Amino acid sequence: MTTLRFRVVEKAFQAKPHEVSIPSERPSDYFAKYVFNREKMFKYLPATVYARLIDVIDNGAPLDRHTADLVAEGMKRWAMSIGATHYTHWFQPLTEGTAEKHDAFIEHNGKGGVMEEFTGRLLVQQEPDASSFPNGGIRNTFEARGYSAWDPSSPVFVVDDTLCIPTVFIAYTGESLDYKAPLLKALRAVDKAAVEVCHFFDPDVKKVVAYLGWEQEYFLVDEGLYAARPDLLLTGRTLMGHEASKNQQLEDHYFGAIPTRVACFMKDLEIQALELGIPVKTRHNEVAPNQFELAPIYEECNLAVDHNMLIMSLMRKVARTHGFRVLLHEKPFKGVNGSGKHNNWSLGTDTGTLLMSPGKSPEENLRFITFIVNTLMAVYRHNGLLKASIMSATNAHRLGANEAPPAIISSFLGEQLTHVLEHIEENPDDYLLSVGGKHELKLGIPQIPELMIDNTDRNRTSPFAFTGNRFEFRAVGSEANCASAMIALNTAVAEQLTVFKHEVDELIAAGKPKVSALLHVIRKYIKECKPICFDGNGYSEEWKAEAARRGLDCETSVPVIFDQYLAPSSIRMFETMGVMTQKELEARNEVKWEMYTKKIQIEARVLGDLAMNHIVPVALDYQSRLIDSVYKLRGIYPEDKCRELSAQNLALIEEITSRVAYIKEHVDAMIEARKVANRLTEVREKAVAYHDIIAPKLEDIRYQIDKLELIVDDRLWTLPKYRELLFVR
Numbered sequence: 001m002t003t004l005r006f007r008v009v010e011k012a013f014q015a016k017p018h019e020v021s022i023p024s025e026r027p028s029d030y031f032a033k034y035v036f037n038r039e040k041m042f043k044y045l046p047a048t049v050y051a052r053l054i055d056v057i058d059n060g061a062p063l064d065r066h067t068a069d070l071v072a073e074g075m076k077r078w079a080m081s082i083g084a085t086h087y088t089h090w091f092q093p094l095t096e097g098t099a100e101k102h103d104a105f106i107e108h109n110g111k112g113g114v115m116e117e118f119t120g121r122l123l124v125q126q127e128p129d130a131s132s133f134p135n136g137g138i139r140n141t142f143e144a145r146g147y148s149a150w151d152p153s154s155p156v157f158v159v160d161d162t163l164c165i166p167t168v169f170i171a172y173t174g175e176s177l178d179y180k181a182p183l184l185k186a187l188r189a190v191d192k193a194a195v196e197v198c199h200f201f202d203p204d205v206k207k208v209v210a211y212l213g214w215e216q217e218y219f220l221v222d223e224g225l226y227a228a229r230p231d232l233l234l235t236g237r238t239l240m241g242h243e244a245s246k247n248q249q250l251e252d253h254y255f256g257a258i259p260t261r262v263a264c265f266m267k268d269l270e271i272q273a274l275e276l277g278i279p280v281k282t283r284h285n286e287v288a289p290n291q292f293e294l295a296p297i298y299e300e301c302n303l304a305v306d307h308n309m310l311i312m313s314l315m316r317k318v319a320r321t322h323g324f325r326v327l328l329h330e331k332p333f334k335g336v337n338g339s340g341k342h343n344n345w346s347l348g349t350d351t352g353t354l355l356m357s358p359g360k361s362p363e364e365n366l367r368f369i370t371f372i373v374n375t376l377m378a379v380y381r382h383n384g385l386l387k388a389s390i391m392s393a394t395n396a397h398r399l400g401a402n403e404a405p406p407a408i409i410s411s412f413l414g415e416q417l418t419h420v421l422e423h424i425e426e427n428p429d430d431y432l433l434s435v436g437g438k439h440e441l442k443l444g445i446p447q448i449p450e451l452m453i454d455n456t457d458r459n460r461t462s463p464f465a466f467t468g469n470r471f472e473f474r475a476v477g478s479e480a481n482c483a484s485a486m487i488a489l490n491t492a493v494a495e496q497l498t499v500f501k502h503e504v505d506e507l508i509a510a511g512k513p514k515v516s517a518l519l520h521v522i523r524k525y526i527k528e529c530k531p532i533c534f535d536g537n538g539y540s541e542e543w544k545a546e547a548a549r550r551g552l553d554c555e556t557s558v559p560v561i562f563d564q565y566l567a568p569s570s571i572r573m574f575e576t577m578g579v580m581t582q583k584e585l586e587a588r589n590e591v592k593w594e595m596y597t598k599k600i601q602i603e604a605r606v607l608g609d610l611a612m613n614h615i616v617p618v619a620l621d622y623q624s625r626l627i628d629s630v631y632k633l634r635g636i637y638p639e640d641k642c643r644e645l646s647a648q649n650l651a652l653i654e655e656i657t658s659r660v661a662y663i664k665e666h667v668d669a670m671i672e673a674r675k676v677a678n679r680l681t682e683v684r685e686k687a688v689a690y691h692d693i694i695a696p697k698l699e700d701i702r703y704q705i706d707k708l709e710l711i712v713d714d715r716l717w718t719l720p721k722y723r724e725l726l727f728v729r
């Protein structure tokens with residue numbers, strides 16, 4: 001008898017790389033082929049309409065109905081010229097993925113036929129029948145519906161036959177029901193606050209842009225093997241499976257040669273990503289077997305978020321062409337590294353300055369130090385919230401597991417920057433040097449004024465590391481919408497810069513010279529934010545104790561971590577920065593708790609099913625063969641000899657009996673525990689029960705299953721094993 005497992009493994013071994021047709025043009029020629037970018041706007045729109053639209057995009061000018069109609073017309077002509085027949089409002093609900101509902105361009109033409117039509121009204125606003133998207137009770141299905149509204153700052157694009165229009169998704173009462181709306185508000189807040197602070201150094205700055213460069217990690221698994229693992233199929237991760245005898249200990253996968261079949265997938269993905277205007281740049285093998293990474297050149301944050309959402313769906317699609325499934329889950333396999341999505345973040349001005357980058361002159365370096373220290377203060381003040389912003393049922397498996405950042409937010413600065421900050425802190429007076437009536441900053445250490453911060457100074461255990469000209473927020477999950485982290489971070493920095501500006505202004509008003517006022521506040525902050533700065537080993541037990549002593553948030557329970565969103569300091573921050581109201585925060589937390597509960601609930605059901613109808617029957621089948629053999633030995637040998645020969649079998653029979661009994665008992669107990677938890681009516685309480693009571697049971701049951709996997713006859717085992725999932729490609 002060959003089981004499904006043997007058939008799919010054989011097929012996976014035989015899979016051939018899927019040919020990719022490489023375009024004859026260069027990437028610079030086909031880049032953004034399917035994007036209605038400025039070049040195409042210019043070509044397809046009347047000059048006055050083009051100018052007005054650019055004003056809308058760059059300066060947030062209002063869009064009048066007439067202009068919208070003309071823009072829609074131009075968009076439609078362009079989209080139809082590349083084969084589009086449909087359009088959709090593309091939005092990012094709180095479920096983590098993206099949502100779309102396609103409509104054809106056709107309308108009655110009044111003569112019994114149809115014509116292609118697309119108006120400004122359809123472009124600008126729609127009312128998706130989206131009553132079943134999570135909204136935390138904000139949107140009562142019977143009264144206020146939600147609508148999606150065009151975000152002109154992210155260009156429309158065509159996927160297959162559909163024109164996709166990036167939109168925000170909000171309730172009629174104004175509350176946001178998605179990730180994009182608060183992100184745009186957070187970006188506006190940080191822009192406004194940072195411009196004000198920039199004016200201390202450069203009065204010409206009119207706009208500050210937040211940049212994001214994400215690094216997407218993922219696994220690839222052969223699709224046949226994937227289909228034979230119901231847990232992967234339904235939950236995105238393996239709920240059982242003993243570690244393979246070899247995994248990542250030889251470190252032979254990281255940066256190794258990319259396997260041919262995978263390389264074909266990557267090429268195909270990159271071509272399609274470039275055509276959609278996503279500037280993908282870097283690809284390599286990651287630490288775990290069958291794990292890889294993809295990173296673009298950084299972009300404006302809102303666009304970068306859209307591009308990450310788009311590429312995740314593109315990856316899922318392209319993988320299938322190559323006989324793979326892509327796993328974006330943070331922890332698909334126990335015992336090997338999980339996947340994250342580092343968020344490289346920085347601020348830059350419209351005058352071309354990267355604010356997290358040291359400059360050449362003393363003024364530039366004071367500006368650099370200003371933004372670094374304010375970022376540290378923001379991260380310090382809101383470290384619990386930042387952790388909440390990256391937390392999820394799936395990311396919880398990765399954080400704090402000695403492979404990814406610990407579940408405590410701290411910041412790594414590196415030796416040089418630490419030294420600079422210490423110097424500023426310790427030398428209150430030797431900075432100011434009056435040259436011709438002008439205050440100049442003298443930082444009496446060799447690195448300054450030509451400050452070169454070395455970004456090779458790395459600490460992989462730090463969740464928020466300074467890397468030369470940016471901060472790298474490393475705790476974000478691979479599956480997450482980066483917007484969640486970016487909303488929290490940009491809002492926190494906006495609030496902090498606002499406070500800073502206020503404090504400096506007060507000192508200046510009291511007669512302190514500007515540079516001296518700036519340094520005074522910076523020095524105070526350097527002292528105050530010390531608890532967040534940590535350059536040591538984030539995995540160590542000592543750090544956990546030390547972090548607690550420093551007052552950093554050390555909570556590890558996901559549902560409890562979400563409370564941070566409702567902490568008075570968070571509500572105040574989001575409200576004063578105009579990003580979210582308390583009502584929105586409460587509603588969104590309801591969604592988070594509900595999602596958490598559902599994810600654990602699904603995992604518990606899947607594990608229960610698999611345990612009872614895959615694992616236990618196979619184990620009992622094997623056991624009955626062992627019993628058979630014991631009986632048969634009796635027919636041949638005398639009692640004593642028989643006992644001796646059967647000793648091994650009898651031990652296995654007993655082991656199977658006890659493990660199966662444990663599994664059965666605990667699956668039943670897990671079902672009972674779910675029943676009890678499900679009766680809880682308060683969403684937070686229910687999520688806490690799922691975390692405290694049900695999630696640990698999954699681990700206990702798994703342990704027994706994994707032990708059975710080691711002793712049961714390999715020929716009977718139905719589920720593809722780790723060695724197959726991780727090493728066949």
Ligand code: ADP
Nearest residue numbers: 211212213214295296297298344345346469470
């Ligand atoms: P590493 O693995 O060494 O961190 P990668 O090349 O994998 O580096 O990714 C680095 C990411 O950081 C890229 O997306 C890159 O575009 C981005 N990045 C570089 N400089 C900045 C910056 N100033 N602001 C934001 N992102 C940046």
Ligand code: MG
Nearest residue numbers: 215293295342
């Ligand atoms: Mg990288």
